[in-house]
Amino acid sequence: MADTPSNVAEFSVSEISFSIKRTMEDAFGYVRVRGELGRISRPGSGHIYLDLKDDRAVLSGVIWRGVASKLKIQPEQGLEVIATGKITTFPGQSKYQMVIDALEPAGAGALMALLEERKKKLAAEGLFAEERKRPLPSLPNVIGVVTSPTGAVIRDILHRISDRFPVHVLVWPVRVQGETSGAEVANGIRGFNAFQTGGTIPRPDLVIVARGGGSIEDLWGFNEEAVVRAAAESQIPLISAVGHETDWTLIDLAADLRAPTPTGAAEIAVPVKAELMSMVDDRARRLSTGLQRFVGSRRTELRAASAALPAPRDLLALPRQRFDTAANSLERGLIVNTKHHRSTYQNASARLSPIVLTRLSTKARQDLLVAGDRQQRALSVGIAQKRQAFDAIVARLTPSRLSQHTALSKERVTGLGDRLDRAYLTQLKDSAAKLDGLQKLLKSLSYKDVLARGYAVVRDADGQPIRSTSAVETGAALSVELADGTLDAVAMSGSSAPKKPKTTGPKKAASHKPAADQGNLF
Structure with a gap:
């Protein structure tokens, strides 16, 4: 069948795709779209791909890398936003999408709802618990400040610290607003904690995170989870001084102490040097006055006690008298004691004359000779008895008696062997008879x-x-x-x-x- 001629124009795929693209861009131009953020994807290219949705439709969106780095708030799933950009198509996948140039929350209510949800989540993890908070040092030697190095906040803090009590201040420069502010502040807190004690750069005794006032969007970086977790994990006591007195962020809840303003943080961090010196002087005067009063009181008490004590001569009078009495009695006692010992010695010497000693020696020698004779006779008798017993044993152990005993034992063994053989044969016959009986019984019972x-x-x-x-x-x-x-x-x-x-x-x-x-x- 031949092809039927037609006047319908013919397009290539690319022509029709790009024609649709131009039509949509001309028809819609620059638009603002309100919706809830759905799927969010962040590939390695730095671009952000997301979905804007409501209860009836979904619109795909893309934020190019250059725009994504300048966003005031980062896209999060479930956040209601207003996106500004242009509608276009992506011919490679035959889909339309919105190229977003600006993204803002749909009113403070959306941000507050997101903030409240994040607050509940982090509180459930215990990051805001009071028992986690550390006391501040009373007089820090080094203070670390995480803030912008070009703003008025750091100048106010340095000026206030210099007026009150000059100490060493380290500044960790960060952005306090914008997409990367949260990550930079978290890195600053962790960086100060990573300093080693005694290193080339002194480790701070106190850290202050500071920023001036602003809207909730301006302060949103201090509500990010990374900042809150870094503040809760800090081993160095931390003061949060973000915004004015009425501004609250999540880092205020995780910090060890919240200051109403950055200047207030400096006042909390260090005392007034003049007041400390005055207090030290006052306490030194009070200490000196108290010491003088104490010494005077003790001196008065000592004098009163010494007045009540008796004189030394009165204390020694009675012992001296007893000593004199004892000295007089000692001389007479020595004479009497010497006479007594002389009389005892004379009596003993009279009993120990040479004749008496000779008589005692002779008697002891005779007793010794008698005992020696008795021992000799007893030893001879004992040896004779032992010899007789030994001879009797030898007489019983002659070869003939041993041979006789051996022959008798052999006869007993032979008799036992014969009895064993007879018993074995008898038992064997009994077993054979039982076996024959069982075999006959089995045969009689077999079919x-x-x-x-x-x-x-x-x-x-x-x-x-x-x-x-x-x-x-x-x-x-x-x-x-x-x-x-x-x-x-x-x-x-x-x-x-x-x-x-x-x-x-x-x-x-x-x-x-x-x-x-x-x-x-x-």
Whole structure:
């Protein structure tokens, strides 16, 4: 069939796609769209892809990298926003989308709802708990300040610290507004905590995070989770001084102390040097006055106590008198004691004359000789008794007696061996007799003897004995066991119609006649 001519214009895919693109861009131009943020994607290119949605439709959007770095707030799923940009198409996927140049929350209510949700989440993790907060140092040597280095905030803090009590101040420069402000503030807090004690750069004793006042969008960087977690994890005490006295951010809840203003943070951080010096002087005067009063009081008490004590001569009078009495008695006592010991010595010396000593020595020598004679006689008697006992033992241990004892033991062993053999044979005969009896009993109980008398055992194809004709079907294969062997058979009648025998080949089932004294089983 030939092609039918037509006057409809023909376009390529690219022509129609780009025509639609120009039509949409001309029709809508620059628009503002209000909706809730849905899916958000941040690839490595730095662009942000997201969905704007309401209850009936979804609009895809893209924020190019250059615009994304300048956003006041970062897109978060569920946040209601107003997006400003232009509607265009993406021909590569045949879809339309919005190129967003600006993004702002749809009123403070949306941000407050997001802020409240984030506050509940972080509070549930315990980041705002009071027991996590650390006390501030009373007089820090080094103070770290995380803030913008070009704003009026750092000048106010430095000026206030210089007026009150000059200390070493370290400034960690950060942006306090914009997309990267939250990450920079968190890095500043963690950076101060990473300083080592005794390093080239002194480690701060106190950290102040400061910023001037602004709207909720301007202060939004201090509500980010990264900043709150960095403040809660800080091992250095931290003061939050963000905004004016009426401004509140989440870092205020995680910090160890919130200051109403940056200047107030400087006043909290260090005391007034002049007031400290005045207080020290006042306490020094009070200490000196108190010490003088204490010494005067103790001196008065000492004088009163010493006045009540007796004079030294009165204290020593009685002991001196007792000493004199004892000295006088000592001389007389020594004379009497010497006379007593002389009399005792003379009495003892009278009893210890040479004649008495000679008599005692002679008697002791005689007693010793008598004891020696008695010991010698006793030793001789004991040796004689032991020799007699030994001779008696030797007489019993002659070779003839040992031979006689050995022969007697051999006879006993031989007799025991004969008894063992007789007992073994007797037990063997008893066991053989018992075995014969059991064999006869087994033979009498076996059905083999019954078969020898002319009976047979009929089994089915499974080898089970058949006890009733009702268990046999016509044509069933059977085996008949006789005394001298087994026959195969087929039932000619039974409880049902004939069935084909389960045999592997033709067999003559009825070729054997029953014995004269045996009934027909079939």
